[in-house]
Amino acid sequence: MELEDSSPVNECENLMNVVVESRKRFGKMCVEYEQKTSLMENKILNYHIETFASKKFKPKNYVTTPVSDDSKEIEDFSLELIEISKRFEDVRKKVKDTQEVVLQLKNDIVKKRLREPLSVDAILAKVKVKKVS
Known part of the structure; x- marks a missing residue:
């Protein structure tokens, strides 16, 4: 009986460990994605500012x-x-x-x-x- 009880418990623990590991991995990926997107947005904004600054407007x-x-x-x-x-x-x-x-x-x-x-x-x-x- 103990073998039957321990196998679903073990499976559940294994599944929980997989969930925790996947959350860690995807969390790191989300943080890296946010950093990369903010970096790209800053680069795009700087590019826009440089192009506007280089243009001469005529009234x-x-x-x-x-x-x-x-x-x-x-x-x-x-x-x-x-x-x-x-x-x-x-x-x-x-x-x-x-x-x-x-x-x-x-x-x-x-x-x-x-x-x-x-x-x-x-x-x-x-x-x-x-x-x-």
């Missing part, structure tokens, strides 16, 4: 440059802007110079002395204040 419609009054208007406008910016810079310089003159006048000692009265009594009072302190 269907050529763009013409406008040679009408628009260019003259643009040039006049740019000259006007340059002139306005120059005037603005001149005004800025004048304001800065005026500010410097005002600061110099505020700090001028001669001007302060001229504001003081030049009477004898005022000068004596000022000297007395200096001697006391």
Whole structure:
């Protein structure tokens, strides 16, 4: 009886081993196939990129440059802007110079002395204040 039981078990094990081995072999083949197909796809894509890069495309419609009054208007406008910016810079310089003159006048000692009265009594009072302190 044991011989009868062992033979189907052995056969089943043998069949399972065959299935496992075939799965391993076909799995390796599938992985290799995937690698080869991706390699070929990359080569084809690189070839397409190289061919597109080497081609020179000609436009269907050529763009013409406008040679009408628009260019003259643009040039006049740019000259006007340059002139306005120059005037603005001149005004800025004048304001800065005026500010410097005002600061110099505020700090001028001669001007302060001229504001003081030049009477004898005022000068004596000022000297007395200096001697006391």
